[in-house]
Amino acid sequence: MWSGKGKTAIVGVGYSQLTRHSQKPLGLLAIDACQAAMADAGVAPEQIDGLTTYPELPALGAGNRDGEDIVSVMYILNQLPLASDIRWYAQIEAGMIASPVIEAVHALLAGACDYVLVWRALHQPRGRYGAWSSTRASGEAQFVAPYGATSIFQWHAMQWQRYMHKYGATREHLATFVTNSRRNANLNPRAFFYTTPMTHDDYLASRWIAEPLCLFDCDIPVEGCVALVLTTAARARDLRNPPAYIAGYGQNTSRRRTLFHYALDDYIACGQSLATKLWASSGLGPRDMDAAQLYDGFSPSTLYWLEAAGFCGAGEAWSFIQDGRIALEGELPVNTFGGSLSEGRLHGMGHIAEAVFQVTGRAEQRQISGAAAVCAIDGSPMLRGSGLVVTKEA
């Protein structure tokens, strides 16, 4: 088990406004989220002496204007009245959303700083998200783009088709997951679909994006920011909120490189590699989780994570999620806030925030009883991902 277990904690969570297209520049949304997180924690800006983010812009070939498309460490450093002498910062270029949180944990354990601000700001480029407009396909794109295969949702559609064929799942089974997420979103005032219920029939009637995936299998591109404040467990005890202790973590980056030339088994294997580290470091296992916040950029990902992380066996997730098992009142509530499908594409920061809210008893109408340990895992699970286990007790 990891020697750092329970020695650091997330003590503050802040959201900016989340909208499809914000009139406000992304940098100002990030400031809103950071200020909200510090206020939530009861930590003054001048106490913050560590900064980290994962600033990647999730669009191909787009620009990188700091404060508009991305929000870097330097941007926040220059805009907020933080400690006059910042002791530690890191800008993460690989991994996924939990990765900067993991770096913050390392810095706190090393004594490199006392209070860390972590944020993830997402901009939605104008035009169709992920659209491909170039007439040239270079690098590995020359083997996919000439066939009109450039989007991550096409890649997911192909692998979900394989999954259904291999294990006997149908769209009706996936509908159970999507409608359960929507039911949870109907208890989350931040969610886009807070006031809109969804039935299985609504799901089945929605338009194709790439068959067998439809509109409601895709997360909602948004602009906005989520920020967190972390500190050591010793300092956390004196703060306003109950701490969400970091019990363990895992990261994984696939050594394979192309987007499309994968087997379905590779998805699961990549996720298993992350989950193995997550459970080993925390000394906890899937059966110890009171809820699971599992990345859902496209709905099949959550099913792959259920299998990869050992909540059920290989090929079983489609049946595991039936019969209310993943509902708020079920044995394993999944994506209790509605996930990216309803709250928006925050690349997993919403999942971490919800894990914190659940173990600290701050999930309001969505609160599950006795939430002592919750995991938040981001990634596809292919290519790369990162995850955390947070706990109520150190």
Place this chain on the structure above:
Amino acid sequence: MAEQQQRPLPAADELTRPFWDAARQHRLVVQQCSACGYFNHPPRTVCDACQSQTLAFVPVSGKGTVYTFSVMFQQNIAGFEQQVPYVNLLVELDEQPRLFMVANLPGSEREQVKIGGRVEVYFEDVNEEISLPMFRVIAE
């Protein structure tokens, strides 16, 4: 621009030029490791299996099995606006398990595509320089 935009076309580079040169001659070649025999696609600078840097393009049968497919409905890629909905195939070539190629299927064959179905390569001449390997359904 009055004319409809062309679909994205491969910009061959040092690594991939032999593949596209062969395609122009309507031959399908795949990069094979001279040390261990492993096929690498898309082409690599080091072998995925043994990390050897000695790699050469060799002719392959052009026959394979549909590993999976999807039907694209979104008008997301310039040059494909008139083609939606179209089929994206992931073909597993006969030469090696998990030796995958992405391709399209002729529009008329959309109803015939199924996982495990047999396909073979053909070439579509796009312009003077580029011929794209495509796949079509064949009898079992």
